[in-house]
Amino acid sequence: MPSVSERLVTPGRAAGGVALVAFAAVALAYPSIAPNPYLLSVGIVVLNYAVLSTSWNFVGGFTGYISLGHGALAGLGAYGTGLLVTKGGLPSFGALVVAALLVAALAVPIGYAALRVRGASFVIVSIALVLVTLLVFQSWASFTGGSRGLNVPRPFPGMLRPEHHRVFFYLFLALLAVALLVWWLIDRSRFGLGLKAIREDEDKAEALGTPTFAYKLVVFVVSAFFTGLAGGLYALWFGDLDPIFQFSILTGSYMVLMALLGGVRNLFGPLVGALVVGVALEYFKVEFGNTPLHLVATGVLLALVVLFMPDGVLPALGSLLRRLDRTTDSSIREVTAAELAAQRIGGEQHAQSRNG
Amino acid sequence: MTIRTTKRTRWATAVGATLALALGACGGDEPEQASTDDPIVVGISLPLTGDFSEPGKGVQRGYEAWAKITNDKGGLLGRQIELKVLDDQSNADRVVADYEQLIGSDQVDIVVGPFSTRLVVPAARVAEEYGMLFVEPAGAAAEVFQQGFKNLFYAAPAVASDHYNHLAEYLLALPAGQKPTTVAYAAMDDPFAQGTAYGLKAKLEAGGVRTVVDEVYPPNTTDFSSIAAKIATSKADMVVGGSQYQDGVNLIVALQQLNYQPKLAAFSTAPTSPEFAAAIGNKTEGILSPTGYTQDAPYESNKEFVEKYTAQFGSPPEEDEANAYTTGQVVAAAITAVGCAEQGDCQKKLVDWVRANKVETVVGPLSWDETGKPQGAHMIQQWVGGEIKIVLPADAKETDVVYPKPAW
């Protein structure tokens, strides 16, 4: 009897593959077909969101721990890069890597405090992280530039703006590809299986011998590293850093919204979410200007996703495809149903209450 | 160029005069391109929401007044002025995207500056890299002029650190017994606000006046009780607040709650606001503030501005409005003199013209150094008898400085 894990080509996977190739082709061609530099810069912003929410999804997707504080990690990556270039005299991209490593190192003590206990503390620490980094980077003006901001020199001086956009578009695209690749590698590894076990039932995973704290910490550090890279690359592209916008709760919440909307269990969920939310944000701004109503829209969308679609759009699409693909899937369901009928005594209510 | 093709119907009435003016202004310059029938689109990004939305809206009104007054007189080069305003949410990310959109996507002819120094630098960089002239109404801090921008001009009489120059001169000239000996400073960590206070601090310290409190607070501070406690217990002769609006009000109320009575109190921005007196319960007596603009200023264009602005908006203009209007005047002068307004080579000509010339504005004649820094100082106003009046410099004063100030 075929099992799901052994069926290599399913309509779902085929559709995913086609979509991936199509996305890659469009993305690679985008700088050439974007009608003006503004739209190219919008593309970079959306890619930046995609990298950020994919990085977020290392923690959120694998372990189920929701971090609202990843905005701070991106901000640290950005400021780290900026400060290493301006104060440390490092070359731009050297500074980027060093800064991301520093962010990863900093994630160790943060994770130690946040991950030893269960979810609520993690969420509290993640929000506190944003608020405390904002305070520190505003207050420590002599080092960080304070509220006046920090100017990060361009890595390619003299390059015209449209060309500059083009280069960074590909840099962000490359970073996205690396982040997705690492996520995929973890997803199919034994480490990833342990992480998913934590997401499903942490006590149970621990009782089976999985060192859950160590697993969570490692993946948090990996997530911080990629988030730091995304933040640092943004700093090199954008050039002007201001604590209020670098250490913003809203950045973190966009990452969550994008990942959840796309689907946290899916490799491409955050990317899809970033495309939808990022493009929508820009579109609404251009069409309707900006009022605080965009906050309302963000909040309402987040609430709707949490209440009605906690698995995101990709799984919804996936189940649609599966319904079209009855032949293989139903064979398993029939057996399951038969077994269910045979075993349906006692404990059923228990099972229902657990799953309900 | 025929009348039939130049104007949209709604502006038809203004056509005759416009055409005449435009021809006059252009003189013997190169013949006008086909673009004459289009309006001159001026792109602006402003904080209409977020931290700076209040002054942002003031700046917006100033620009609107400038466009209306100019259009009523027939526009520039025979073309009407059309403003395209985007909201940047007081956010540097947005301000860059906005100018990117204005220049790259909307193809505006001219861009002018946003509000708040923090947003001016990122915005100016975009304009610089697209080679656009960038006259701005709100980038008063020193670092704006240290970025090496070649296209940027600040359309106001003085940069932040020069705002208190007249007051510093006055205080240092006082006889030894009267001169304040200790000063407490509290400044918002904002390039403009802190720049004003620290400009005065540098000059007073150089003159031997001791600093006893030196506090810097972030822009979102709302609780001033501990800063006020420090200032009050220091019993400084004089308190200087490098403030925007609300923080200044809060600090003054907190100081009054502690019953602190200095000989002199100077705050930037806040005391010149029309809501100021009510906000601190009318205990305004003796509070000083620098100002770059007053409705009573004798300059020629100012009368027209105050009159028409009041007719348009129902109340007279404040400093933010005047700065935006001034920005418009500078740009208009350049466009009129150079005879073009579009992206491309024209922008370089506009920049060169502004750099080389003096422009008459509602805040007086303005000229700039190499970095785009204006060459002037601010007037000092003081609340006397329930009204705010110019007290310094001596040649512009409406009344004498009251020193030491009465209890508030």
Place this chain on the structure above:
Amino acid sequence: MRSLETVELTKAFGGNVVLDKTTVSFRHGKVNALIGPNGSGKTTFFNCVTGMIRPDSGRVLYGGADITRRAPHAIARAGIGRTFQLCRVFPRMTVLDNVLAAARPANLFRGARGRAEVDRARGWLTKLGIEHLAGAEARNLSWGQQKLLELAGVLMSEPETVLLDEPAGGVNPALLDRIGGLVRELNAEGRTFVIVEHNMDLVMSISDHIVVFDRGRPIAEGPPAAIRSDERVLGAYLGV
């Protein structure tokens, strides 16, 4: 000899003393049962032994080594596996992945579905009779199937000692027999069992050694025959 024992283990929730200086030792290589009325502290005892709850005082010894303060995963790796009272599986993972998640991988970053592991996992699934469900999501299984799956996961982690918390809870008689048979069979292969169970038929039929708890303390222990006739046990259950 790797025997499991506790010395004066104490745990209170608020003012409610659940384990009161509990000193017990279980027979190595045998099927031990832990019985007692509801609320006598059996599950709390399991939780303290496996590190899920930190006891207020006292020690847990395994093979002579003190494992009291160790993390649950370290205790699991020392050779003590457990199931939960209300059966716990990973609901949104496949049956096969549920079992694989219990494997102790040598290299974490290799693929999760190495041939050796998958073969072992399928072996356990076959042994428990649910191999045909390997690809289904665990949440779609019936209660009884989930109980078997949980057991398969625990066995995959290769424990020397297996703690079962109410293995008969809510399962049908046919499955009950199967579980009983399995326990004997696995015990014959050398595994020690400690079973918390209310179903006396099962307890009496499969255990070698029975410990009776009442209000957090062992009040009797011995072979099934002796326990059956012990008046203290009867008293504890009837509240006499």
Place this chain on the structure above:
Amino acid sequence: MPSGALLFQSVILGLLLGGLYALLAAGLTLYFGIMRVVMIAHSAFLILAAYLAWWSHTELGVDPLLSMVVTVPLFFAAGVLLQRLLLARLRPVTLTMMSVLLTFAIAVVIEGLLGYVFSGTQRRIQLGYGSASLELFGARIAVVKLIAFGLAAVALLSLYLVMKKTAFGWALRATIQHRDAARLVGIDTDRVAGFGFGLGLATAAIGGTALSLDTTIYPSLHWHWIGPLMAIIVVGGLGSVPGAAAAAMVLGLAQSLLQIELGTTWAQTVFYIALFLTLAVRPQGFFGGRLAQRF
């Protein structure tokens, strides 16, 4: 070394501030006790109440304190509805995480609506007695701060009495201690949880009114409150109301005293340092709260 007068003044300011923190943290920790929910929107409701107080003063001309006649019952009802209609819908397995997102979303919606209706401009109530003060051994106590503290103290005391002396309070405490056991002894825990949320939000209404008397408000201000409040409930031990009150007083005082040497912003970091240290050293908190161990 700061002068004695400044120290004394700071101690008084710290105690006044701590009182307000205590009231607000009590509400926040109450939600957690009842449902294991970190209610991010607590401080957004706080700011909403402050805006309503400001609005009724500016537009209707009534004393801001009177606005509580409307806001307290309104917020109580909102709390009940929030719990029954939204939070109760979430799956228990992922409740902690998803409830954070849901309450976060509510906070953002409130912030956006406040910004839309009242604009982002900073607002402050202009009271006739706004700058009046009393003297106490050389220190000055602003009348408005005293009123705010009094409000907080009365509300906290009432909360304590409700929890300790009423049948509802007994049911509430039982629900917090052990929900299943409470249900077994016949408590309608869903109903109790709803009312508990109402009670928590009512404290936000009172706190917001107290806040509006002496502080500038703006829509995004709630972020500056939720951080310290979350730190307080962790230090106090999640779910423990007395723990939250004690931690609030200690940290409020610490903040006020640290401001002398460090300035306002650095002093605020005391909350976050306390938070990180607590989680690293003693995750169950320093003032009771046995719930925290597992969350």
